[in-house]
Each structure stands twice: as structure tokens, then as C-alpha cells.
Amino acid sequence: MDDPITRDTTVDALERRLRDAIIDGRHPVGALLPPERELAASYGVNRTTLKHAFVRLMQAGLVETRHGVGTRVRDFWRLGTAELLPSLVLRDGAWLAEIFEVRRQVGTLIGELAARRATARDVAALRQQVAAVRAGGDADQVQLADAEFHRTLARATGNRVYLLMTNTLLGGYLPVRQALARPFQDAAAAADRLHPVAEAVAAGDERAARRALEAYMTDTEGLMRTTDGQRPGREP
Template sequence: MEALPRETIVDVLESRLREDILTGRHPAGSYLPPERTLADGYGVTRTTLKHAFGRLMQAGLVETRHGVGTRVRDYLRLGGADLLPMLVRHSPDWIGEVFEVRRSIGALIAERAAARATVGQRAELRTLLAAVGDAADADAVQLADIEVHRALARATGNRVYVLLTNTLFNAYLPVRAALRGPFTDAHVARARLDPVVEAVAAGDEAGARRAAEQYLTATERIMLEGLA
């Protein structure tokens, strides 16, 4: 068993500030109160506050200008997809929007992979598909399934699709344990994914797109039932 991580005061303060920003208590474009006021209000030292600010700056939620103050950034206008894991952790409502992108991008990736996959990539897809059916438990099946989708993205020959695939999977991380529904039976999971891989291996672009749409719609429904 792995030891559970212990929350520090900086962790707690960062979480509280992040929540206040994402819920609109500190709206985009506004300046946070002076450091001394915030530190006193939260009952922490200014050093602790500065550490929390540093994390929020790395997350893209605030920006600090010397002599001016700390301002809340408009993350919807200026942020990138790297914010998705944090936003999903903040509000499960985001996962529905992630799934919508997953459906459209996933279908397009399958279509492009069918058109562009090399002989070696088609063989790799079949090998990775077999690993889904051989996986020992739901967690292993889920991870094996992810590797098939990464390979589909690579088979498009477009590295942006690879990065988008990684981004979408990273967005699942905060709630991944609740999304194991489609992967509880390894043989069923493989059978569900098999038409996608076979259409790609056959170079059937339209068939790959249809199969991917069906696969993504079916697994999304099961995952959302798990979240509910």
C-alpha cells in the first residue's frame, strides 16, 4: 500500500484561493487584496501566501506585478488545455465538455489513421488491442485502452493529434477511478474497440470514423453513468 500524501498549509491555501477564483469570488481581471490583508484573513504567514501564489501563477490563474499587485487572469480567454485537469477536479461539469471534444476529435483521428497508418502501425494497433483483452483488471484494461488511442493518434502522422489525445486523457486523471465502467470486462472492452482497429487496419476511412463514433458514444454513456 502507498502512503497517502499529507496536505500542507500551502496545499490547503492554494486550494482555497483556487476555489475562490474559479467560483468567481475573485473575478477575472480583478486584483486580489494586499498580501498582508489576505494572509491575515486566511490566518497564514505572508511566506505561505507567496508559495501559494507561485503555484497559482504556474497554473495560469493569477499574475503578479511588482508594486502593482496580484491580478486574476481570464483563464477562459488566455488559458490553455493544460488547465483541464484542474478544472475537472474543481467541477465535474467540465467532463461533459471534455467528452464532446473526445467524440469529435476521436472520430477524426480514426479516419486520418485509416488513411495514413503504415504497415508497422497497423500491426502495432492489433498488438495493443490484444493487450486490452489480456489485461488483468479494470485499471489495467483502461490503461491498455488508452495506449490504443495514443497509437491511433500517432498513426495519423500529425503530432498535434498526439498532443490533443494526451491532453484529453490528462483531463480524465482527477476522476479516472470513476470512469472504469467500460473496462470491467477485458473481453468486452476489446470487442467494443475491435471494429475501430480493424477499420483502420483495412484503410477504411469512413468505416473507421463510424466505428470510432459508435465506440466513443457507447463508452461515454457508461462512463457518465459511473460518474452519476
């Protein structure tokens, strides 16, 4: 029998334990999970709590529930999408290195294309987001404003797929952003890193946009990887 879960974090803790059990293979792909009543009893929770955890697992693409059949583990390595990233990052911080790699590659492509296609309205929106970063009252506000800058940059490409890809990458690490806050503790410095990107796009200079984004990615990634000894990964 699994250890009972403390009542103060029931849904979060239950989701985490079930998620780890599925990814570790303790509930194999294709297998039905135990009946709800049995599973709830094994964790010391009620069925309502279990259903809430199931909803989160379904949203992450780990399970599917069919009326009259039960809840089955999906073949998430074959059918899973980037919606799984937040769950994987929370479980194992090593995923961040792979997110950073894609972030660098996709981010520079987006910057080049934005420099080629941005309208005057896009440029104004980018400059407005730089100002929003500079005006952030704390690291969390600055980080969220920084994320919005990258959405605005992706929107400036005129390609909606890049915007969705940007949302996916942001979704991979924003859930653990408190452990990645060092680049955003100084609002002015954070804005200064973005300013050259916005101005390169404004000038229509693709090479300058790429260089500015490479510098941004290198600086922020380096700071994120050395954040105050805090390492995103398996939750306590």
C-alpha cells in the same frame, strides 16, 4: 477570515479553495492576490505551502507571479488554454459533457485519418495496445492502456497536432478517472471495443474506422455517465 485547512491535505485543499475563489470571481481577473504572508495566515498555512499551491495555479493558467509585484489573476477565459480543463472538471462535472462532445467529434476524425495514413508500424502499435488493454490487471491499468491506444491512434495520423489535442482531452478527464472506471472494469470487453478500430485502420477503411469509433464513444460515454452513482465534480 477563511476557515483554516486541515494539515493532512494542505496543498491540495489550498489549491482547490484558491482555484474556486478565482473561477467564482471572488478574486477578480486582473486583481492582485493579497500578500503571501497575509494570504497564508488567512488559510492557516505556511508560505511554503502557499507557494506550492501557486505553482499549480500557474500551471493551470489561472495566475501569474512577478517578482516585486505579486501574484495576479489572469484573464483565464480570454487567455486560458485547455490546460485549465482538469481544474474545471474537478470543480464542476458538467464540463465532462463538453469534453465528451469534443471527444466524439475529434475522435472520429482522427480515426478516419489514421485509416488513410497509418503505416504497418502504426498498425502493429495499435494491435499491441489492444493486447495491453486486454492484459490489464485492474480497471486503472485498463483505462491507462486505453488512453495510450488513443495516443497511438492520433500518432498514426501523422499529424502531431492531433496527438496534442488527444493529450489535452485525456488530460481533462484522467485526473477524475476513478469516477469513470466502469468501461474498464472488464478488460476483455474494453479490448473488444477497441479491436474493430484497430482492424479498420489496418484495412485502411475510413468509414469502418469512423463507425467503430462512434460505437466505442457511445458505449464508453454511456457507461461513464452511469458509473456506480459516483459523479466527478467538486471535490469533497
